[in-house]
Amino acid sequence: MPYVNIKVTDENVTDHQKQQLIKGVTNLLVEILHKKPETTHIVIDEVPITNWGFNGKQYSQSKKFKNEK
Template identity: 65%
Template structure:
């Protein structure tokens, strides 16, 4: 039973985008690992931007969020 965990920042990811992620990730595991579509599980975790960091900085403090 494959388990796929996708983590994204909580920046307005739409229901349709999540559906596409679940469908695409599932199909990739089916195609590459020859696993069953019916037993492949996908979980999407939305992480608050204050809890995400890169380049030793908090994502919410990046230039993208400073206006």
Template identity: 70%
Template sequence: MPYINIKVTDENVTKEQKRQLILGATQLLVDVLDKNPQTTHVVIDEIPIDNWGVDAKQYSNSKKFKS
């Protein structure tokens, strides 16, 4: 039973984008590992940007400089 956990920041990821992630991740395991899609589980965690760090900075703060 494959299990895929996708973590993204909570920046307006739409239901359609999540559907596409689930479909694509499942298909990748089917194509590469010959896994059964009926037993492949995909979970998407949306992480608040205050809880995400990049380049030793809190992402919520670093995004202000990229705009």
């Protein structure tokens, strides 16, 4: 039973986009690993941008800085 956890920032990810992610990842597991779609689980976690960081910086601050330019 495959389980895939997708984490994205909480920046306007639509239900349609989430459905596309779920369908696309499920299809990859079916095609590549020959898994059954009915036993494949996909979970999408939306992380607040204040809880996301990269390059030693908080993403919300990096984004704010970019928007100010």
